[in-house]
Amino acid sequence: MPIEKSELRRVMGHFATGVTVITTFRKSGELHGLTANAFSSVSLVPPLILICIDKKAESYPCFEESRVFTVNILASGQEDLSRRFAVSGGAKFEGVSYRPGANGAPILSGALAYLECNLAGSMDAGDHTIYLGEIEQAEANDVAPLLFFRGGYRAIGD
Numbered sequence: 001m002p003i004e005k006s007e008l009r010r011v012m013g014h015f016a017t018g019v020t021v022i023t024t025f026r027k028s029g030e031l032h033g034l035t036a037n038a039f040s041s042v043s044l045v046p047p048l049i050l051i052c053i054d055k056k057a058e059s060y061p062c063f064e065e066s067r068v069f070t071v072n073i074l075a076s077g078q079e080d081l082s083r084r085f086a087v088s089g090g091a092k093f094e095g096v097s098y099r100p101g102a103n104g105a106p107i108l109s110g111a112l113a114y115l116e117c118n119l120a121g122s123m124d125a126g127d128h129t130i131y132l133g134e135i136e137q138a139e140a141n142d143v144a145p146l147l148f149f150r151g152g153y154r155a156i157g158d
């Protein structure tokens with residue numbers, strides 16, 4: 001019998017992760033972003049990462065439309081940004097400090113790191129789609145990460 005959704009969420013919550021905000025945009029230019037921790041390094045040559053996006057997310061159509069996205073890895077102290085981008089819809093970027101990246105997707109000020117990606121492939125995966133991103137540009141800052149573990153935000157040492 002397959003594991004129940006809530007139990008799977010509880011068990012997977014024991015895998016400590018960082019927290020990202022993935023930014024992208026609609027064909028119309030409207031900016032979108034969502035909090036995500038289903039993010040992984042895939043290949044060094046060529047440089048590939050993957051993300052998993054819920055088909056029910058408002059930002060879901062953006063990925064095929066813009067064919068670019070940016071993974072913003074959040075720093076410790078950016079919990080408010082994580083919470084803001086984990087709510088569907090609305091004017092998520094209002095009052096948020098960011099600059100447009102080379103690919104047009106927002107780079108959030110104060111992020112620990114960012115990776116600008118071109119959509120390099122996708123795979124249907126149940127209620128999510130796995131998107132492969134080829135990294136065009138990436139940068140990291142020497143600050144502490146925001147962590148997510150057992151359903152809560154943490155900092156190193158907690």
Ligand SMILES: Cc1cc2nc3c(=O)[nH]c(=O)nc-3n(C[C@H](O)[C@H](O)[C@H](O)COP(=O)(O)O)c2cc1C
Pocket residue numbers: 019033034035036037038039052053054055056057058059060082085086087088089148
């Ligand atoms: C810590 C955390 C991690 C999340 N990881 C993902 C993820 O990897 N993929 C995803 O599609 N949604 C993830 N979500 C849920 C989305 O952030 C949430 O559904 C959001 O409202 C989607 O925004 P949108 O509907 O405006 O696109 C996560 C939420 C939190 C709080």
